[in-house]
Amino acid sequence: MMDEIALALSAQQGDLDAFNRLVLEFQDLAFNIAFRMLGDSDEAADASQSAFISAYNHLSSYRGGSFKSWVLRIVTNTCYDELRKKKRRPTTPLEPILEDADDGIESPQWLKDDQPSPEGMLESSELEEAINDCLQRMKRDFRMMVIMVDIQGMDYQEVADSTGVPLGTIKSRLARARSKLRDCLQYFRELLPHNFRLDGEGNQ
């Protein structure tokens, strides 16, 4: 187990190798959060790179404690900045949109007859797309809570440290976000293995 605090303090003293070890430790987590927040792999990579550069620039403001929480806060803020930029300057893709690529939530690809088997469903890209689609439909604050707690498996305190949001707010946001996702992912819930189903009917 790497001593992240010792490495962070070394990095603060100008040890670039220590900083890079911390980057390697947290880059996947940072990229995943950015990807789920922004919904695009390239944007997520850029946001992650910006966040680590910003972390290096502001190493002097690190006051000890969890480096993971400190760097995730920078990642979170970078993602929020990117979302604000996107909102101000909406972009259109250069490549033509294929008709069969339109798998919005109203007519998703996974509603076709050739349904995936329940066993393979959890591995399917359809579920992945559905999760991403549902996440992008949410408000960004709710989205961040679900990503951190349910997808990345962080506990409430870690989320509070990483976002600066109080615990009570985290609970309420998470409950609302889950409630929305519950409706959005209803189809996939029905395909879950039996031990995760409610009863014989499985419908509400």
Next chain:
Amino acid sequence: MKNKYTSKDWQLLSAYLDGQIASPQKEKLEARLHLEPGLQEAFLSLKQTKMLLKHARQIKSPRNFTLTRVQAEKLKPVRSFRWLPALSLSSALATVMMVFAILMELVVSPAALPRTAAVPPSEMLAMEAAPQADSLNANTPEEQPMIIQWGMPGQGGGGSDLMATGLGGGDPTAKSGGDVVGMGGAEVVPNPLTLLPEPTPQPQAESPNLSAEEGDGTGLILGLRSAEDAQSYNQAVMDEIDNNLSDQSNRQASSAPYLRWIQFSLAIIALVTGGLALSMWRKLHR
């Protein structure tokens, strides 16, 4: 089913799912879950949702985000300015307090001065120098005798049409008061009745007061001052003016002497802290 339960219920279920619910609430909720199938159904739907999200793919970052030596040298680490918030706050506070101190001085100083200080010295002198004004006012304007101080070459004269006490011209427009002492150059309004020279000028009995011998109240009174009387009178008037001016300035200065120092100190603090905060902020956002 969703509408069957309140947002509080959903929040409790969500926290229970994560094991983030305290003991009394937890037991109460578990009892409800046993009794209410609908609530249990809602809980399981949340559990399924959480499980689906947990199976979301963990994506490996497409590249490493480590920094090279060259990159690190180009990136200048931002220095930490711990004192920036404190300096900014103290500058703002000092400015606000300085404005408050200036307002205090403006509001408090005139009220602290006695009413007499506001009276112009020329009016006070006129009141002091006219002891006979009461008696004159007692008479009707037609019955008031005209008193003219005579023999003041080079000092003008004139003033109002009732009594002219001249260091210069009085206010020719001040006809109602009748006892204005002029300080500036005056326009002498010749009055053929008052300018008649007396063969034996009446010397002023009391100087510097402008007391003339009262006649019978109906005739014309001409007063002629000697040069010494006029000089002493002038000196008395000038002394009085000086005293009044110095009294007024002393009162103003003594009303709040510390306010000046406070204002000055606050201005210095505001400037110094504001300048430091600004320079730090510029370095920070370079």
